[in-house]
Amino acid sequence: MRDNQQDGTVGKALDVLEMVAARAPVRFSDLMAQGGYPKATLYRLLQTLTHQGMLAYDEARGSYSLGLRLVRLAHGAWSQSALAPLARQVLDRLAQATGETVHLAQMDQGQVLYVDKRNATRPVEMFSQAGKVGPAYCTGVGKAMLAFMKDAALTEALARQSFHRFTAHTLDASALRAELETIRQRGYAFDREEHEAGIICVAVPILTGLGRMIGALSVTSSTARSSLPGLEAQVPALQQAASDIGAEAESWRFPESS
Amino acid sequence: MRDNQQDGTVGKALDVLEMVAARAPVRFSDLMAQGGYPKATLYRLLQTLTHQGMLAYDEARGSYSLGLRLVRLAHGAWSQSALAPLARQVLDRLAQATGETVHLAQMDQGQVLYVDKRNATRPVEMFSQAGKVGPAYCTGVGKAMLAFMKDAALTEALARQSFHRFTAHTLDASALRAELETIRQRGYAFDREEHEAGIICVAVPILTGLGRMIGALSVTSSTARSSLPGLEAQVPALQQAASDIGAEAESWRFPESS
DNA sequence: TCAAATGGTTCCATTATTTGAAACTAAGTC
DNA sequence: GACTTAGTTTCAAATAATGGAACCATTTGA
Structure with a gap:
């Protein structure tokens, strides 16, 4: 700090x-x-x-x-973030279509910041979810965003990662670099129980028409409910959703992940 | 400003x-x-x-x-506010029991700050609701809180009210003062379409064992769905919920509504 | 096409605010 | 009753904020 x-x-x-x-x-x-x-x-x-x-x-x-003043200000930040309010219907549809938990995330100071969520199984929790942060190097949304950041921002973001080994599958710095290349080519990222045992997900970056990465979208499941190939089947839906959001966000600038 | x-x-x-x-x-x-x-x-x-x-x-x-940094910080503020996380199950139960929309609010700089919500009819909206602010002088939760504030804080809060006339039922400064006395004696407050036409609610303050007011709880409905006497029937459930929360919050201090 | 206006950025001597070691107070401890 | 420990206040020195004015880059309009 x-x-x-x-x-x-x-x-x-x-x-x-x-x-x-x-x-x-x-x-x-x-x-x-x-x-x-x-x-x-x-x-x-x-x-x-x-x-x-x-x-x-x-x-x-x-x-x-x-x-509490922060709560009031954050309400404004959230509704002005352009991405979250703009993505609401898309998120609803995606959660409906996949029947799984769906996350919308942005980058904040090298960390994954979850800005919205749809929980298919349990009733939705408020606020307790939006605003949460997570590590970038071992989550689907994190890796999807890292893979599509411009060089300067990526270097800085990587420097901020702790590479704590949450599970046996958590990647280290060099493995991550290799994986980011794969993700960049393939267009989407997996989380293979890298952050939490039993939890897997697929994530896609949200890109504007100009190729600027402004966030990520993911579908999460558990090894008990689904499998990687099962999640991979959701990719077209995810990509459609991401491009819907990206198209609308066109003119909006993603704040530097300073 | x-x-x-x-x-x-x-x-x-x-x-x-x-x-x-x-x-x-x-x-x-x-x-x-x-x-x-x-x-x-x-x-x-x-x-x-x-x-x-x-x-x-x-x-x-x-x-x-x-x-976005604000969103991250607010997540912390919300989960540390002691009231919101502590009240979650109580809110769930209350929404279930009443079948109406339920709000949890606190005071922030003389304004009503909604910190949590359960929406009985529509699916819950996230974040977009928590963090919202509203006027104190013409909402149920606002009046319930004003009525149980200590003098110094009340004076300051009243000075901050704009007394904009939203509807034909909106109270002015002197009517409010009289009503606050009634509320103090009765123990709960009504909103008789004072903020929005067609919207009515009952609200109770949340008091700690020491009598300190730390927030308010309300059940909202519309004139189409219900009536004031109908809402009044919910008061016992509301008061039970408020006292459940108050008992747990005992040792916690409500931040000065500076 | 060129002047003028508008909107945003930088300079820098002046001024006001922040700084922090130390002194002080209030509550425990032994 | 001396001795820590935790929090608060003081005040001259150090530092950072200030804002008028100059500057640059676009846009406007004549």
């Missing part, structure tokens, strides 16, 4: 926000212990952020958590 | 964030026109926020929108 280039006071404040996000609810002393900020500085930043509603302070426990 | 007390540089940055939130996608010149910031200052704030991922800049259109 400490790796942020500064951007002055605002950068510091956001850095503190992330520190709280990572371990909330968290006490002043914990932040003090793990952080590179002097006591008085950290103290004042927390005060300001709390006063602004970006953090919430629990007097009883003396701990900080993220504030 | 310009009413923010400053809190230094961070306050200014967040003020700009709100300006973008309010009218996105918005061009530099529009912000320039309506904002109290000199050109160079505004320019630099936008740069910083964009670089930090709090804003997204659309190169093609030359316009700013809210950034």
